[in-house]
Amino acid sequence: MRKVIYPKVGGVDSIRIVEADDPVPGPGQVTVRIHRAGINFADLMMRQGLYGSNPDYPFTPGYEAAGEVIEAGDGVEGLQSGDRVLAMTGFGGYSEQIALDASRVIPLPDSISFDQAAAIPVTYGTAYHMLVHLGNLANGETVLVHHAAGGVGTAVAQICEAYGASLVVGTASSPKREFVESMGVRFVDREVEDFVDVCKEMTEGKGVHHAIDPVGGSHVMRSYKALRRGGKLYYFGASAAVKGDKKSTLTALRMWATTPRFDPLKMMSSNKAVFGVHMGLLDDESV
Structure with a gap:
């Protein structure tokens, strides 16, 4: 079979496709023939050496994939050859085949x-975990999401609609306006408008109940300021650390240097909460 590897930190030209032995399922595992693999911003950050929790190089990226079961190992029940499945691979999804625990496979x-x-x-797992599991999103609440046209932004808009949120404010670049607005989101052109002012204006000066920030750096504090008293901020990414195809150490350092330090006493006075979210490092996978 073939698979993608990141042999070292680098740009797109560092990616390699290599031949490898077909995997064999161990006890409690299945092998899956992958038809589609999900691509995420985290994969780009891993390639640039900015992610912090990927395996040592060389490794095969790919958090998620969909395909069909090739073979089930000893002890596996409810899955058999030919079954269409969703595979939560963790790593290794950029492959033609993968062996993984049957508990990480869901029939489609x-x-x-x-x-x-x-x-x-x-x-969708990230958006649901933030808004529903951590945030207890309720009917009539208000939400701010950055990179609103991206994968998590799209999931946030749909979850908010399902749970009855009264307002979703979404930032993005101007070419993405039509798509963002098509989801019922109040579009904010991040190059022209101040999203903090928009959130305040549309909530009678109070601010939003939830703010979702995948940008990082000084941007995080602005998202915090867009919250009302009792609001919740979810910080789950660091796109501000990335500039272009290859790693920029200066850009990454600037982001880390401008990331805010929150004062617990001030947080207590405003009844605000800040959650750091990294789905790849959750110890309790049932969450």
């Missing part, structure tokens, strides 16, 4: 395509 109904399935776990 025929109504969900491989394209759709491979785009679900990371983005």
Whole structure:
């Protein structure tokens, strides 16, 4: 079989496709023939050496994939050859085949395509974990999300609609306005408007209940300021550390240097909460 590897830190030209032995399922595992693999911003950060929790180089990226079961190992029940599945791979999804624990595989109904399935776990899992599991999103609440046209932004908009949020404010670049607005989101052109002012104006000066920030650096404090008293900020990315195709150490250092330090006493006085979210490092996978 073939698989993608990141042999070292580098740009797109560092990516390699290599031949490898077909995997064999161990006890409690299945092998899956991958038809589609999800691509996430985290994969780019891993390639640039900015992610911090990927395996040592060389390794195969890919958090999520969809395909069909090739073979089930000893002790596996409920899965058999030919079953269509969604695989939460962790790493290794950029392969033609992968062996993984059967507990990380979910059968797919025929109504969900491989394209759709491979785009679900990371983005929708992250958005749901933040808004519902941590945030207890309620009917009538208000939400700010950055990179609103991205995978998590799209999932946030759909979850907010399902849970009855009264307002979703989404930042993005101007070419993405039409798509963002098509989801019922109040579009904010990040190059022209101040999202803090927009959030305040649209909530009678109070601010939003939830703010979702994948940018990092000084941007995080601005998201915090967009919250009302009792609001919740979820910080789950660091796009401000990336500039271009290859790693920029200066850009990354600037982001880390401008990341705010929160004063617990001030947080207590405003009843605000800050959550750091990294789905790849959750110890309790049932969450």
